[in-house]
Amino acid sequence: MQADATAAWEIARPPRVPALPGADMAGFRVPGGSPVELRTIPHPAVTVAVEFGDRPLEVRGLRSGSVAVGLGFSPFEVRAEGVECLQIRLSPLLARPVLGLPLTELSGSVLALDDLWGSAAPRLREQLHHARSWPERFALIEAELRTRLGEGRAVDPEVSSVWHGIVASQGRARVGELAAEVGWSRQRTWSRFGAQIGLTPKRAAMLVRFDHAVHRLAYGHPPARVAADGGYADQSHLHHEIRTFSGSTPATAANEPWLAADARAWPARERLG
Structure with missing residues (x-):
């Protein structure tokens, strides 16, 4: 095995299993001074990454490091240095109502979260930035997901x-x-x-x-x-x-x-x- 380029990352997990079935979260803090180039690998969940630090993730082709990534995407490059973000994995059963669009429009794509959630995306980033702990950030995300779930349309x-x-x-x-x-x-x-x-x-x-x-x-x-x-x-x-x-x-x-x-x-x- 090669040396793990992400070994120095701080990775946080929720203190309890999320109460919202089909959602899971992890927090990432990447130290500055040593940029890491990553190639993403697809997995069977819709991914939402919300950056809230002073330096956004650099995702090629997008102006913001806060993104939503559909199922079955092709690998793409991400550059991380001095980044703070929270990653959410959503079952496609949950992602459809939470994101508010048919997943056919997201399949294989990487979209800026601001384009999906509008002004709610920068508001959420600001809340995460000022939160005092990872548990507080996880609670903020779960509350946001619950609100959006109630507004969306469930799958058959x-x-x-x-x-x-x-x-x-x-x-x-x-x-x-x-x-x-x-x-x-x-x-x-x-x-x-x-x-x-x-x-x-x-x-x-x-x-x-x-x-x-x-x-x-x-x-x-x-x-x-x-x-x-x-x-x-x-x-x-x-x-x-x-x-x-x-x-x-x-x-x-x-x-x-x-x-x-x-x-x-x-x-x-x-x-x-």
Whole structure:
């Protein structure tokens, strides 16, 4: 394993499990003086990052480091130095009503949070900046999410059930069987799921399976075992999907600093339902 470029980061976790199902948070403080270049790795949650320090995250192509990132995005570069931010992972079941837009509009994209939330985004950054502790910041975020959840439109219960089935099976469930369990045809499931989650059921299953596989690689598990346990046809199939989502080989992906920070921010590898 390569040296962890993020080892000096302060990473904070909520003092309790968030009361809002499908949401999880972690706080990051990156010291100044030694900039870190990170390549993001996609995972099966919608990500919202709210920066509140004096120096924003540098995300290429955006004027603000506060961003919302959809499911299945392509890897992109982030530069961090002297940054303070709070990262929120949202289940797509929760993200749709919280963000206030169909996830098809966010799928694979990185959008400035100011464009989604308007004046509420800088207001939230100001509140986080003046908060005295990480627990106070986590409470502010949870209150904001609850307010927005009450204003949004929930996904269909059938879509929710299919998503839960994909997550519970670590991406190995057959979509046709999940559709039958909710009483929908395969075609209807494909259409409604894609419209509300932002990915087809097959692509969502691939993303969930990839997420488990790439974290096992990062923890040092051999690729052959990861392929066999993860439901891949063979090791070359694993290599293909790792490259599809990360743009790199399994060996390179396993040593990404992004995954090293991820393992400390979400040590139990919780899966959002």
